[in-house]
Amino acid sequence: MNALRAEARLLLRSGRNLLALVLLLVLSCAAVWVGIAKIENQRATIERVEREQARDLASVEDANAGPEGDAGYNAYYAFMLTQDPPPALAFAAIGQRDLQPFVLRVRALGLQGQLYDSETYNPELALPGVFDWAFVLIYLLPLVVIALGHDLVTGERETGRLRLLLSLAGEGLWLRRIALRYGAVMAAVGLPLVVGGIIMAAPAAGVAVMLAGAALYCAFWFGLAMLVGGTMRSSTTAAAGMIGCWIVLTLVLPALANAAIARQVPVAKGIDLTLAQRENVHRGWDIPKEETFERFFADHPEWQGKQEFEGRFHWKWYYAMHQAGDASVAGDVAEYRASLARREELTRVLGFVLPGVGTMNLVHRMADTDIAGQLAYQDSIADYHTDLRTFYYPYLFEDKYFTRADFAAIPRYSPRAGTGSVALGPLLALALAALLVVAAGALRMRRISGHSR
Amino acid sequence: MMTEPHIQPAVEIAQLHHRYGADPVLRGLDLILQPGEIYALMGGNGAGKSTTLAALLGFISPESGTVQVCGIDPVADPRAARAQMAYVPENVSLYEHLTARENISYFLALSDSRRGSDAIEAALTDVGLASSAWDKRLSGFSKGMRQKVAIALALARDVPVLLLDEPTSGLDPRAVLEFNRLLDSARKRRVAVLMVTHDLVSAVDIADRIGFLIAGRIEEEREAQASGSRFDLNALHDRYTHAERAA
Numbered sequence: 001m002n003a004l005r006a007e008a009r010l011l012l013r014s015g016r017n018l019l020a021l022v023l024l025l026v027l028s029c030a031a032v033w034v035g036i037a038k039i040e041n042q043r044a045t046i047e048r049v050e051r052e053q054a055r056d057l058a059s060v061e062d063a064n065a066g067p068e069g070d071a072g073y074n075a076y077y078a079f080m081l082t083q084d085p086p087p088a089l090a091f092a093a094i095g096q097r098d099l100q101p102f103v104l105r106v107r108a109l110g111l112q113g114q115l116y117d118s119e120t121y122n123p124e125l126a127l128p129g130v131f132d133w134a135f136v137l138i139y140l141l142p143l144v145v146i147a148l149g150h151d152l153v154t155g156e157r158e159t160g161r162l163r164l165l166l167s168l169a170g171e172g173l174w175l176r177r178i179a180l181r182y183g184a185v186m187a188a189v190g191l192p193l194v195v196g197g198i199i200m201a202a203p204a205a206g207v208a209v210m211l212a213g214a215a216l217y218c219a220f221w222f223g224l225a226m227l228v229g230g231t232m233r234s235s236t237t238a239a240a241g242m243i244g245c246w247i248v249l250t251l252v253l254p255a256l257a258n259a260a261i262a263r264q265v266p267v268a269k270g271i272d273l274t275l276a277q278r279e280n281v282h283r284g285w286d287i288p289k290e291e292t293f294e295r296f297f298a299d300h301p302e303w304q305g306k307q308e309f310e311g312r313f314h315w316k317w318y319y320a321m322h323q324a325g326d327a328s329v330a331g332d333v334a335e336y337r338a339s340l341a342r343r344e345e346l347t348r349v350l351g352f353v354l355p356g357v358g359t360m361n362l363v364h365r366m367a368d369t370d371i372a373g374q375l376a377y378q379d380s381i382a383d384y385h386t387d388l389r390t391f392y393y394p395y396l397f398e399d400k401y402f403t404r405a406d407f408a409a410i411p412r413y414s415p416r417a418g419t420g421s422v423a424l425g426p427l428l429a430l431a432l433a434a435l436l437v438v439a440a441g442a443l444r445m446r447r448i449s450g451h452s453r
Numbered sequence: 454m455m456t457e458p459h460i461q462p463a464v465e466i467a468q469l470h471h472r473y474g475a476d477p478v479l480r481g482l483d484l485i486l487q488p489g490e491i492y493a494l495m496g497g498n499g500a501g502k503s504t505t506l507a508a509l510l511g512f513i514s515p516e517s518g519t520v521q522v523c524g525i526d527p528v529a530d531p532r533a534a535r536a537q538m539a540y541v542p543e544n545v546s547l548y549e550h551l552t553a554r555e556n557i558s559y560f561l562a563l564s565d566s567r568r569g570s571d572a573i574e575a576a577l578t579d580v581g582l583a584s585s586a587w588d589k590r591l592s593g594f595s596k597g598m599r600q601k602v603a604i605a606l607a608l609a610r611d612v613p614v615l616l617l618d619e620p621t622s623g624l625d626p627r628a629v630l631e632f633n634r635l636l637d638s639a640r641k642r643r644v645a646v647l648m649v650t651h652d653l654v655s656a657v658d659i660a661d662r663i664g665f666l667i668a669g670r671i672e673e674e675r676e677a678q679a680s681g682s683r684f685d686l687n688a689l690h691d692r693y694t695h696a697e698r699a700a
Contacts, residue, residue, distance in 0.1 A: 002562065006559045006563070159546040161546060164541075164542050167538065168563045173563060
């Protein structure tokens, strides 16, 4: 019998090994299924909102359309839909899509008062994160590697087989054993991803990058199993050592580092920007109109000289008030975004030393479901909001009527292009970490092969 | 024992010294084992018996002296040397979740042996394991049956040298007799057997020579008589007791 086949039989005939592998396969399948269901649910939500949106717009059109339609009225009541359809790979790494809005209806009013207007979620439920393929990969795969690899050497020593195994003439025993376990673990975690990718018509290159990340992360943990398992004298100590590594590397250090990052880079809540903007807008009612227009003209000098109106109210004053409200918090917004970007950058750096964080960064960047993806959606909303405002301003400042034909010309939001990309830095850092640990583990195993009492 | 000087010894150890840290274990061990000879190496705990086996298997690099198995230095070429030997550790526990046949097949695969199922069945037959047990998992086997499977593995490899570490430990008298019959059959096939043992009675029954390892060297060796009782058991017992005390 071929040695590899013999080794495969030995692996699969062990109840513990088989259970661990089947469990990983089932959990990976379940995670992919949950991810697909979640993404399908988000797509269905977007479609449902699109239908409602069309009905809502039609009712605004019916109420306001006519030869003397009012653009201000229309801009106030016509909510325009923006949506961020789930990227094809989001099923594997849901990331921020579980917490951040993927549908937002905006008006020509101040943007900052609308941008963070999303559903509230239970922070305790959000804390453990979503159960997706990335979760299985980062948190559960190492446990299966520990189950399969912690007693590779110690188990043989404890049962008195180690000397017998080493006394046999053949070579490559540990390499075969580890490679086989590695292949089995990768199959259990990788096959569901590939099937999920096919179902969701995900780009093959993206799936390949995720698999590459998984392969490196898995190699890191097998390297650690070789290193720890080859150093400890008993299986219990080796298992305890490996579990300790898992707790420290995937739970304790990331949590401590996140706390440190949060302390180092405080980020205001989006709702604080909303409140600040609203306060500034409302202050506009109490200050002279000239002051409001003066602020507005700083960004829109093209409408200077067209601010005069009769009576106590005009929509152009109202929208200028909102625009001035946005301008008043522009500094805070920039600071907020810079803080988010800084946190993202620090998390990226953290990924260079913590393989779990690095893998997380890699798969979420590839799936376009990280903070960067969320900010890209916000940027696209801001761009669209600018288009919307500049569409209405001529009607408001030139006192033009808003007809049905104008209604059809209201700009529509085009979903942003996906920004998912290969995070080369984390990928290389992960490769380096895996290489170092596997090399150290291999040296340890080689020593066992050469000299064992 | 008839010596055949023109034939290369199966095992040849000369002036072997080895220490673990500051503690010397082997201090000038000399041992020659001819093909077809059964040698029982006896000694107290810490006398160096296991270290001698480790040196033969190439697990340790001796401080000085030479070791050769069928003319091959196990330190210089452990793979080639190990291909000449089958080693049965004391109380070996094979894989519980594999059957007797699968266990042997697995270990043969690891040793790059091309011997097939015929050799496995022949070995299992030789060790006297009932054919009804061949395809049963080892988890249901008695200690004696497990030992038989381990020895069957050694036989199935069909190598010129057998190294046995306490092979009769835990076996009942009947199983010991069967085991000795096996060794006798191996001797007839010109297989050299080095057994490290505490079982004086079994050694007297089957060994051609018995050596007493005391403080890292063979202090005394007795050869089996061609006629009459093979060894003087009482004298050996006294010697063995002395060796144990020395340890």
